[in-house]
Amino acid sequence: MINIVDLLLLAFSALRERRLRAALTILGIAIGPAAMVAIIGTTEGYTDTIVNQLQALGQNTVVIFPAKDYKLSNNDVNKIKKLSYVNDITPFYQSRGQFRKPDGTSMMVTIYALDLNLLNKIVVGSKLAEGGIPPQSLYTNCVVGNDVVISKGIKYYDVGEAITVYIPTMKGDKLVISSVSFRIAGILAPYGTVFPVNPDASIFLPLQAGKSLLNIKDYSGIFIIAKSAEVVDALVNELKSMYGDNVEIVSLKEIAKTVTNIINILNNLLFTVSSISFAVAFTGIMSTMFTSVVERTREIGILKALGYSSRDVLMLFLYESIVMTLIGVIIGIASGVVGAHFIAYRPLRIAGSWTVVSEPKITYLLILRALGNSLMVGVVGGLLPAWKASKMVPVEALRYE
Amino acid sequence: MSDEVIRLVNVSKVYVSAGGVQTWALRNINLLIRRGEMISIMGPSGHGKSTLLYVIGTLERPTSGKVFIDNVDTTLLNDEELSKLRNSKIGFVFQQYNLINRMTVEENIELPLIKLGIPRSKRKELVRDALLKVGGELSWLNKRPVQLSGGQQQRVAIARALVANPPIILCDEPTGALDSKSSEVVLNILKKLNNLGHTVVIVTHDPNVASIARRLILIRDGSIIGEKFI
Ligand SMILES: Nc1ncnc2c1ncn2[C@@H]1O[C@H](COP(=O)(O)OP(=O)(O)OP(=O)(O)O)[C@@H](O)[C@H]1O
Ligand SMILES: [Mg+2]
Secondary structure, eight states: OOOHHHHHHHHHHHHHHTHHHHHHHHHHHHHHHHHHHHHHHHHHHHHHHHHHHHHHTOSOEEEEEEOTTOOOOHHHHHHHHTSTTEEEEEEEEEEEEEEEOTTSOEEEEEEEEEOGGGHHHHTTTOOEEEEOOOOTTOTTEEEEOHHHHEETTEEOOOTTOEEEEEEEEEETTEEEEEEEEEEEEEEEOOOOOBTTBOGGGEEEEETHHHHHTSOOOSOSEEEEEESOGGGHHHHHHHHHHHHGGGEEEEEHHHHHHHHHHHHHHHHHHHHHHHHHHHHHHHHHHHHHHHHHHHHTHHHHHHHHHTTOOHHHHHHHHHHHHHHHHHHHHHHHHHHHHHHHHHHHTSOEEEETTEEEOOOOOOOHHHHHHHHHHHHHHHHHHHHHHHHHHHTOOHHHHHHOO | OOSEEEEEEEEEEEEEOTTSOEEEEEEEEEEEEETTOEEEEEOOTTSSHHHHHHHHTTSSOOSEEEEEETTEEGGGOOHHHHHHHHHHHEEEEOTTOOOOTTSOHHHHHHHHHHHHTOOHHHHHHHHHHHHHHTTOOGGGTTSOGGGSOHHHHHHHHHHHHHTTOOSEEEEESTTTTSOHHHHHHHHHHHHHHHHTTOEEEEEESOHHHHTTSSEEEEEETTEEEEEEEO
16 A cells, blocks of 8 residues: 555655646645635625624514505504504604714714604614703704714714704795704713614604604604514514505515525625636646556556556545645635635625724634635546546557557 | 466557547457477567567556466456566566666565565565676665666666566667667576576567577567477
């Protein structure tokens, strides 16, 4: 039996003779695991971050928006409140506004008017950094997101100060931009951008402000907090049967599920794409090894004359492709890891101001998958040429003189 | 231990070309070679000398007939068993040396030992011994074959053939590529190996070369047509 170390040394000796060709083949092999680790590692990192963000927002929240010409009223609020799955409920008004900060920059904000006592249930985990929640009656008082008062580390507003926001409102049939001033009662601690809301760039007002200050006639929607995440589906079904097409129902749980599904599809797609580079490596190995076998016909004949069996010859050639594969896979995985960090280094802009920054997530499973794929490519791609080598008739090789 | 080392019984070898044309390279060969013999097989070009040597060396299976090595019927052995037998019992020397040029002299000579599974340090020792036996110099060990003269390369090839100490050494035109001086050196080495107990078979078309053996077999058209003892 030939010692495995000797097999490896013989393989190295053969590869060394055809350095350039071996190097190119190794490069071809490295591309597969590099692409796979870089791409999948990056997207899995993003996936984790996005899913975590969505889950942090709470899975109990369901939002309904009026659809078609339906108008949501207090009737609806009372009806829904009676459902057994519902814990808390608040209608809300929503508007977009723009304001100019003292440093001259302008900022888009989302303005919500709602039951402020439910704020930390709707924006789960939000905390006041300063000030307090204004009572419902003081509807010109607001709670602002952190980015509203702070810009590039400089705080421009304090609790008790007023800010003026420009809001599009309807005057009769005409859309006009009007300015509205609020008094800052509370400032939220930085929350981080979260799909589908950005609390940091939002202004929260008492419910009454919607009609009185923002000039919105009907509710923009209703926030419903279910008793638990488990009953969200049942609640959604009940709402569907109550309203049919009259409202649009959005549950964060559903969104998280959909996003996860989309990301999974994306991941599979990327996996397939990176698999193509493995196919390239496969043909690379195969043609390199076939060429090598043909060029080394005489060597094969000599080895057989010296007592090497067909199986030995097969192993010798197979080891050459395995050695190339192992070198390629190590280079590939290493550059994949570096590449993933390089890609993830730049924030991913998903929609509007929603950007995600995430460490790549390189799991052992991912590395094993890259390694496994490459090894399979190396073994299968090397097997046929090696088999051809082993079947070579020694005498024909030796007679050629 | 039996006296007989190689026995061919009614061996024929027929090559069939792609077009279906049959070439009878060997016809009904019967041959017995005793342990420690030195024997020349002589005949004109294309008359089956190499084929006979390859059949004896189990590199080629006969179309019919039997080939015994050390009383073992090699026609019944599989590829793995034949390889083992070649590895331990037969050393080949070819006209064109057949050294592997990317390997050093040392790596070339140790090839049979690697297959035998002999550990590295022991291999180095055996390689040195073999090289010294053929009058080689240790400074050759790290050279590539192409850095040596033809005669030197053939000596390296002989060292490789004998490094595993096989009882049989088969030579196909061992001096065919050498000048007369180198030829003489090589033939003397073969003679010396025979004196050391190896059975040596030399195939040649050159009567001068053939004459170093006591026993001479004449081959024509794949048949043995005569035998001489000198
Ligand atoms: N693989 C093969 N296929 C067909 N014919 C072959 C094959 N190998 C050898 N032959 C034929 O067999 C015959 C014997 O060949 P062999 O090589 O044994 O002759 P030889 O005596 O060694 O000749 P030389 O002195 O030129 O080396 C020749 O006619 C040759 O053409
Ligand atoms: Mg010949």
